[in-house]
Amino acid sequence: MNRRIPEDVLIEALSTGDLVPESPPRAAVLPRPDKAPQAEAEASPHPISRDDSEGALLEVAVGPHHPSTHGVFRMDVVLDGERVVRLKPVFGYLHRNHEKLGEGGTYLAAMPYTDRLDYFCSLTNNWAYALAVERLAGLEVPERAEYIRVITAELTRVLNHACLIGFLLQELGAMGTPIMYAFREREKILELVEALTGSRMMCNYMRFGGCRCDLPNGWIEACRDVVDALPRFLDEFENLLSTNEILMARTQGIGVLSSELAVQAGVTGPMLRASGVNYDLRRVDRYGIYDRFEFGVPLGAHGDVYDRYMIRMLEMRESVRILQQALRAVPAGPIINPKARLRGFKPPVGEVYGRIEAPKGELGFYLISDGSANPYRYRIRPPSFINLTILEDMCRGATLQDTVVILGAVDIVMGEVDR
Amino acid sequence: METLEQIKCRIEAAIPGVGLDIQCNRVVPGQASLVVPPARALEVARFLRDDSRLALDYCSNVSGVDWLDRVVEEHVRVTRLVDGQERVFEECRERRVPGHLEAVYHLYSMRLKHGPVILRQRTVNRVDQARLASLTPVWRSAEFQEREAYDLFGIVFEGHPDLRRILMWDEFRDSPMRKDYVEPDDYEYEPTPHDDLREKARRHYPIEADA
Amino acid sequence: MDEGLRSELSRQGVFATTIQDLYNWGCRNSLWPLNFGLACCAIEMIAASMARFDIARFGAEVFRPSPRQADLMIVAGTVTKKMAPQVVRLYNQMPEPKYVIAMGACAISGGPFKRGYNVLKGIDRYVPVDVHIPGCPPRPEALLHALITLQEKIASRKLTGPSRARAFQEEAPGEFPVPEYGPYDLVPAKNTDLWRPKPITRNE
Numbered sequence: 158m159n160r161r162i163p164e165d166v167l168i169e170a171l172s173t174g175d176l177v178p179e180s181p182p183r184a185a186v187l188p189r190p191d192k193a194p195q196a197e198a199e200a201s202p203h204p205i206s207r208d209d210s211e212g213a214l215l216e217v218a219v220g221p222h223h224p225s226t227h228g229v230f231r232m233d234v235v236l237d238g239e240r241v242v243r244l245k246p247v248f249g250y251l252h253r254n255h256e257k258l259g260e261g262g263t264y265l266a267a268m269p270y271t272d273r274l275d276y277f278c279s280l281t282n283n284w285a286y287a288l289a290v291e292r293l294a295g296l297e298v299p300e301r302a303e304y305i306r307v308i309t310a311e312l313t314r315v316l317n318h319a320c321l322i323g324f325l326l327q328e329l330g331a332m333g334t335p336i337m338y339a340f341r342e343r344e345k346i347l348e349l350v351e352a353l354t355g356s357r358m359m360c361n362y363m364r365f366g367g368c369r370c371d372l373p374n375g376w377i378e379a380c381r382d383v384v385d386a387l388p389r390f391l392d393e394f395e396n397l398l399s400t401n402e403i404l405m406a407r408t409q410g411i412g413v414l415s416s417e418l419a420v421q422a423g424v425t426g427p428m429l430r431a432s433g434v435n436y437d438l439r440r441v442d443r444y445g446i447y448d449r450f451e452f453g454v455p456l457g458a459h460g461d462v463y464d465r466y467m468i469r470m471l472e473m474r475e476s477v478r479i480l481q482q483a484l485r486a487v488p489a490g491p492i493i494n495p496k497a498r499l500r501g502f503k504p505p506v507g508e509v510y511g512r513i514e515a516p517k518g519e520l521g522f523y524l525i526s527d528g529s530a531n532p533y534r535y536r537i538r539p540p541s542f543i544n545l546t547i548l549e550d551m552c553r554g555a556t557l558q559d560t561v562v563i564l565g566a567v568d569i570v571m572g573e574v575d576r
Numbered sequence: 577m578e579t580l581e582q583i584k585c586r587i588e589a590a591i592p593g594v595g596l597d598i599q600c601n602r603v604v605p606g607q608a609s610l611v612v613p614p615a616r617a618l619e620v621a622r623f624l625r626d627d628s629r630l631a632l633d634y635c636s637n638v639s640g641v642d643w644l645d646r647v648v649e650e651h652v653r654v655t656r657l658v659d660g661q662e663r664v665f666e667e668c669r670e671r672r673v674p675g676h677l678e679a680v681y682h683l684y685s686m687r688l689k690h691g692p693v694i695l696r697q698r699t700v701n702r703v704d705q706a707r708l709a710s711l712t713p714v715w716r717s718a719e720f721q722e723r724e725a726y727d728l729f730g731i732v733f734e735g736h737p738d739l740r741r742i743l744m745w746d747e748f749r750d751s752p753m754r755k756d757y758v759e760p761d762d763y764e765y766e767p768t769p770h771d772d773l774r775e776k777a778r779r780h781y782p783i784e785a786d787a
Numbered sequence: 788m789d790e791g792l793r794s795e796l797s798r799q800g801v802f803a804t805t806i807q808d809l810y811n812w813g814c815r816n817s818l819w820p821l822n823f824g825l826a827c828c829a830i831e832m833i834a835a836s837m838a839r840f841d842i843a844r845f846g847a848e849v850f851r852p853s854p855r856q857a858d859l860m861i862v863a864g865t866v867t868k869k870m871a872p873q874v875v876r877l878y879n880q881m882p883e884p885k886y887v888i889a890m891g892a893c894a895i896s897g898g899p900f901k902r903g904y905n906v907l908k909g910i911d912r913y914v915p916v917d918v919h920i921p922g923c924p925p926r927p928e929a930l931l932h933a934l935i936t937l938q939e940k941i942a943s944r945k946l947t948g949p950s951r952a953r954a955f956q957e958e959a960p961g962e963f964p965v966p967e968y969g970p971y972d973l974v975p976a977k978n979t980d981l982w983r984p985k986p987i988t989r990n991e
Binding site: 526 | 609635680687692718720741742744745
Binding site: 743744745746747748749750752757759760762763764765766767773781 | 868869902904905908909968969970971972976977984986987
């Protein structure tokens with residue numbers, strides 16, 4: 158059980174560089190023991206026919222009120238002893254009819270609702286929606302607004318990943334400490350967000366063709382202070398967690414997802430990259446101005462929960478790199494395209510699918526315009542919902558307590574799953 | 577990546593008699609879509625996934641769309657006998673175009689990093705023949721999204737491994753995302769109704785001026 | 788006991804109180820909330836329990852996962868129709884005396900999602916609510932304010948007499964009927980014994 162991360166591997170992973178090679182160096186390459194043979198036998202295709210089983214399967218509904226389900230999510234689990242035989246996720250306990258409401262209002266009226274999709278990352282949700290509508294209406298975004306968007310999106314990514322790791326550790330039984338650290342950083346970032354947008358969580362900040370308001374005085378400096386302090390926080394967080402014996406024992410080799418299945422099931426975001434697939438929309442689509450920044454795309458080698466944890470740690474460091482570059486280069490200028498109309502906004506007849514790399518994966522908006530002020534069809538492609546497709550595959554054969562960890566590492570937010 | 581016309585030609589060469597259509601999209605370049613008959617959708621999907629030049633291994637988004645019945649006005653020339661003479665009249669006739677439900681698939685390639693290719697399947701009508709082929713056997717990511725389209729739009733996906741309601745409860749009997757859905761009336765307490773809620777609240781609280 | 792005698796006694800080192808005050812004092816300073824988040828507001832509820840806002844200062848940091856061990860339900864977020872029966876069931880499972888804080892616009896009235904077909908237009912259609920906090924989401928300070936308001940409410944609670952609190956009335960219901968899923972809506976759509984909104988008359 159004595160596993161350690163060699164420091165040189167970590168550093169190599171961090172300096173993945175700006176250009177992603179065809180077969181990039183794998184991050185989080187950890188020496189691991191071979192799979193315990195016993196666990197292998199138990200995870201065989203016929204887990205029920207074990208001698209000690211009395212043939213009685215137990216059906217348990219985990220949720221919708223359960224402290225480890227990240228909100229009102231339910232898993233109908235069929236257990237054979239401690240082992241999961243079948244797992245069916247049940248959704249809809251937070252189905253707030255976002256799409257119907259979006260179709261009932263104007264384009265801009267849907268913007269506040271996007272805040273409440275993934276309520277950790279309202280700024281990236283805003284961006285995804287604004288991006289889709291801008292494509293539909295053919296609006297250009299001014300330089301300064303692009304920089305502000307990148308800065309806020311990367312702050313959001315740090316915030317999301319830090320909180321996720323806190324929650325994941327909470328589910329492992331580390332009550333309090335990691336999540337307190339994460340929320341301490343969250344408060345610092347939220348202060349910046351509040352100074353910029355006027356709200357802690359529900360920012361409603363982006364507009365079609367730019368942003369709602371300009372940076373307040375001294376914001377860049379305040380942001381730089383926070384960003385410069387982030388590496389220290391990340392070091393502290395990693396020292397606390399990355400080589401933690403319990404974390405390694407509980408997460409390595411758990412919930413393994415092969416890259417083939419991940420692609421097949423449309424998994425995106427850090428979960429996909431933990432399975433070793435190099436697909437980051439910031440690089441693939443080069444939306445916004447991401448082609449101007451140097452950053453690496455960390456990739457996992459094993460596709461287990463530990464890799465998912467590690468990928469998020471490394472992504473936070475890459476976000477800090479982007480933030481430092483962006484904060485140096487924010488140009489002066491307008492923050493919204495003067496051609497953009499707030500009132501009476503009617504895009505031409507057509508349809509668009511716009512997507513960005515949200516902290517949880519590919520967040521897409523599919524809009525059909527019939528030429529009126531309301532979208533005819535307003536569809537959200539929620540990353541955490543689709544990442545749950547393979548939850549059963551990852552959990553089959555695992556114990557019930559591992560299910561909680563696997564679910565935690567998927568990183569779901571119910572506002573987005575059920576919409 | 578190839579253009580949609582080239583893709584269409586290659587599919588038609590590979591799957592004879594498939595009958596594809598292109599729905600153009602004037603506002604967003606590169607996001608025109610391919611209309612696929614449901615009977616051949618699975619074959620087309622397999623081709624798109626397995627073809628080495630396309631390799632569309634990743635189905636990003638599956639979306640249901642509801643198109644209501646429409647009334648189209650047509651100007652028809654009619655010849656009639658008036659006072660023993662044949663005359664040509666122009667008449668305006670209303671023709672009812674039955675609505676349909678649609679499933680839209682956005683496909684990308686993670687291997688070759690290109691896309692999107694957009695597929696559309698259309699049902700015959702909105703009532704009794706709202707059936708489409710499920711593409712879940714080709715792309716697992718469609719599993720929950722097709723269930724969602726079944727739940728909210730009432731599109732039945734044939735060949736889906738587990739077609740149940742996903743967001744609404746099992747006893748629910750309606751398709752709430754359809755355009756003609758009427759929601760239950762629970763606006764009996766609306767201290768500040770506005771817009772269309774005003775009408776709903778009025779049913780419960782006659783406003784003094786009306787009463 | 789009159790105030791003069793009480794202060795005289797306390798000067799002599801004798802602490803005199805009533806059972807009611809002592810009971811209420813203990814009760815209000817050790818509220819155990821149910822670890823129960825529904826939506827966005829739950830994140831601010833978690834933030835309130837973290838180091839910066841530190842709900843422990845008010846004795847309410849012991850978030851219990853089980854309703855059997857909790858006496859305060861913070862309805863933090865949108866209650867959907869699919870979730871409403873579970874919320875009522877959780878409320879029914881909590882021991883008396885129990886309190887409910889409706890946190891955020893959604894829990895109060897449906898909030899921004901009020902027009903949704905699956906959104907319950909206020910949790911007070913099914914369970915009695917003691918404190919409402921507006922906001923979308925309310926800041927953690929607002930949750931602390933709600934907690935203090937609830938503590939004041941508990942402090943002034945009567946244990947005996949005709950105006951005693953609901954929990955001490957034998958005939959008052961401690962459990963409420965759980966709605967069932969119907970073909971179009973919840974059945975019943977509201978608990979009419981509980982939900983009696985003020986009649987609205989309006990002139991335009």
